[in-house]
């Protein structure tokens with residue numbers, strides 16, 4: 302796969318993977334690709350945990366689902382993230398950011414315009430949506446053959462200091478390498494982020510993974526081989542829209558937006 306094609310076709314996978322285990326060769330390739338990323342003074346402040354143990358994956362999946370249920374039931378998920386939700390293709394076409402919710406269960410569709418209101422939350426609770434989404438998430442994560450945890454060494458990762466910022470930047474680049482490599486190997490990847498939002502759950506995962514005191518658990522991803530045919534989840538979105546050049550870049554100073562031009566990357570889109 303050519304690099305530009307890999308960049309253009311990189312996606313988040315929010316559906317199921319094939320049940321096949323990720324080969325050891327591929328697992329090692331993913332972390333080797335991560336380790337090839339640049340870092341300040343070649344400090345390589347990252348560490349990774351390759352989790353294929355079923356018991357550990359199952360517990361992470363349960364926690365992920367429970368956290369999702371809690372976040373939705375308490376209304377925290379929507380209040381925190383509502384600014385990223387688009388329900389209207391026209392708005393998406395203009396802004397070209399956020400996620401366009403283009404698949405919803407029929408009973409929820411009439412509430413689309415007031416999806417963030419207290420009434421909608423009550424309806425969702427009444428329909429058992431928080432539990433449903435939580436259990437969907439648990440199934441999705443537990444069926445993923447590999448979970449990758451990303452850590453930073455605390456002697457480098459010092460929040461508030463420049464080295465803390467450099468570490469996060471470096472880890473982002475390492476993760477992008479993993480992400481692009483999954484695409485080249487016929488695999489997909491998705492953040493498992495809900496436990497990060499509930500401190501007790503995150504703490505339990507750190508204990509489960511035996512993260513030592515001198516390391517910080519930063520993020521977790523589920524990884525697997527992508528199926529030939531993708532079934533859309535109950536609630537689904539598209540997020541392949543990207544800003545135009547004129548919305549994304551300036552020429553020389555922030556006063557002059559870059560001119561728009563036909564996309565050179567679009568030809569790789571499937």
Ligand SMILES: Cc1cc2nc3c(=O)[nH]c(=O)nc-3n(C[C@H](O)[C@H](O)[C@H](O)COP(=O)(O)O)c2cc1C
Pocket residue numbers: 311312313314315399400491492493494495540541
């Ligand atoms: C820091 C960060 C956090 C993210 N958190 C989540 C997440 O919690 N769940 C998820 O499904 N995707 C998550 N994503 C993926 C983004 O939603 C996704 O990259 C974006 O919508 C663009 O879609 P694409 O990756 O398919 O191009 C995250 C991405 C980043 C960089």
